[in-house]
Amino acid sequence: MPTLVIMAAGIGSRYGGLKQIDPIGPGGEIVIDYSIYDAIQAGFSRIVFIIRRDTEQAFREKIGRSVENRVDTAYVFQDMDFLPKGFAVPAGRTKPWGTAHAVLCSRDAVKENFGVINADDFYGRTSFKLLCDFLKQGGQSRPVMEYCLIGYIINNTLSEHGHVARGVCQAGPDGLLRTIDERTKIVRRDGKIQYTEDDKTWVTVSPETLVSMNMWGFTPGVLAEIEARFPVFLKANINNPKAEFFLPTVAGQLVDEKKAAVKVIPTPEKWYGITYKEDKPIVQNAVRAMVERGLYPARLWR
Numbered sequence: 001m002p003t004l005v006i007m008a009a010g011i012g013s014r015y016g017g018l019k020q021i022d023p024i025g026p027g028g029e030i031v032i033d034y035s036i037y038d039a040i041q042a043g044f045s046r047i048v049f050i051i052r053r054d055t056e057q058a059f060r061e062k063i064g065r066s067v068e069n070r071v072d073t074a075y076v077f078q079d080m081d082f083l084p085k086g087f088a089v090p091a092g093r094t095k096p097w098g099t100a101h102a103v104l105c106s107r108d109a110v111k112e113n114f115g116v117i118n119a120d121d122f123y124g125r126t127s128f129k130l131l132c133d134f135l136k137q138g139g140q141s142r143p144v145m146e147y148c149l150i151g152y153i154i155n156n157t158l159s160e161h162g163h164v165a166r167g168v169c170q171a172g173p174d175g176l177l178r179t180i181d182e183r184t185k186i187v188r189r190d191g192k193i194q195y196t197e198d199d200k201t202w203v204t205v206s207p208e209t210l211v212s213m214n215m216w217g218f219t220p221g222v223l224a225e226i227e228a229r230f231p232v233f234l235k236a237n238i239n240n241p242k243a244e245f246f247l248p249t250v251a252g253q254l255v256d257e258k259k260a261a262v263k264v265i266p267t268p269e270k271w272y273g274i275t276y277k278e279d280k281p282i283v284q285n286a287v288r289a290m291v292e293r294g295l296y297p298a299r300l301w302r
Contacts, residue, residue: 001045002135003110007102007214008032008059008119009052009078018058022274024122024283026291027299031273032119034287035128036067037300039115042128043136046072048109050102053077066301074109078102084231090238098244099214100226107223116216116247122283123150123215124269125295134265135217145225145260147251148217149177150267151210154186154193161276163187167212167248168195168205169264177255177262180212180248210264213271216247225259226250 011021011032021030036047047067051059056075067073078096080089082105096102103116113135117123127150134148151169158164164187167180183195186205193209194202229250237243254260272283290296 001043001112002132002217003046003048003112003114004036004039004044005048005050005103005106005110005114005116006032006035006119007050007078007099007116008063009050009096009102011051011055011059011119018055018062021062022280024274024280024287025296025300026288027301029287029300030063031122031283032063033066033300034122034296035117035119036063036071037296038123038125038128039132040067040071041125042132044071044115044128044132046074046112048074048076048106048114050076050078050106053079076106076109078105083234084227087231087234087238090241093241095242095244099247100245100250101230103218103247104223104226104230107227110220110223113217113219116214116218118214120273121213121215122272122287123213124267124271127152127215127267127269130265130267131215131217134263144258145219145221145254146263147219147222147260148263148265149212149251150215150217151264152213152267152269152271153207154205154209154211155207156270157211157213158186158188158193159273159275159279160188160282161278164275167214169210169212171210171264175263175265177251177264180252182248210266212248214247216251222250222254222260225254229253 115131131150163185165184166186167182170179171177186195192204193207194204196202233245274280291298
């Protein structure tokens with residue numbers, strides 16, 4: 001049965017600690033609670049949390065203890081000094097090494113097909129079912145490694161209160177990923193969805209465009225590929241204190257090298273997140289409506 005890897009090393013960083021994380025559910029639940037609940041309902045049998053050492057105790061108390069008796073649970077740490085031999089953390093480097101590095105930190109805890117998500121995104125029940133179903137049979141039908149990416153309709157992922165960054169996906173007629181282009185400033189503008197790279201030229205995209213919200217499905221072989229590519233990244237970026245080693249970069253390289261095929265699986269779910277403080281009541285109201293429809297209990301971990 002598949003494992004779900006949750007990248008939670010940064011979950012408390014913008015609040016100064018886990019205790020300040022915004023509750024969105026009627027029982028004080030936070031976004032990650034709903035992801036775990038949905039994952040269990042969808043059929044994931046194991047949860048691996050990627051966290052920071054300095055938040056371990058608070059994380060276990062606030063989040064871990066709610067789920068440890070419901071599903072097999074493991075914890076791994078994303079340490080800045082988790083580096084290949086011959087490398088050291090550069091002076092002045094405070095930024096984490098990125099999502100691909102986070103997943104690499106879980107290599108000893110993952111032995112089966114696995115999904116990867118962000119800790120602070122609300123993905124929706126259907127998305128977890130699509131991901132889990134793929135992982136139960138994924139990686140078997142092609143001569144190359146077979147992965148998946150859950151694709152969200154861009155119109156379902158925007159904030160009404162400012163711009164967002166999204167990985168815009170291009171897939172072929174066969175549904176396989178061709179490219180992901182990171183667009184860092186996407187916004188509704190003049191009744192259209194547009195992005196800009198220079199604050200001058202605006203490009204319109206279809207509201208049906210699929211984007212990545214960092215919900216991936218992998219076979220364990222990807223860990224060796226990430227490990228092999230990390231030193232290459234470090235050599236090229238060791239003097240850049242803000243450079244990050246991203247999962248979409250690795251996936252894109254593997255597609256280009258014809259080592260992997262990434263199936264883009266569209267989801268009808270609406271993504272929710274608190275990008276801006278004004279987003280919080282929107283997310284709370286959405287969760288309340290789901291509770292009223294019976295999708296979630298009023299107290300998730302009763």
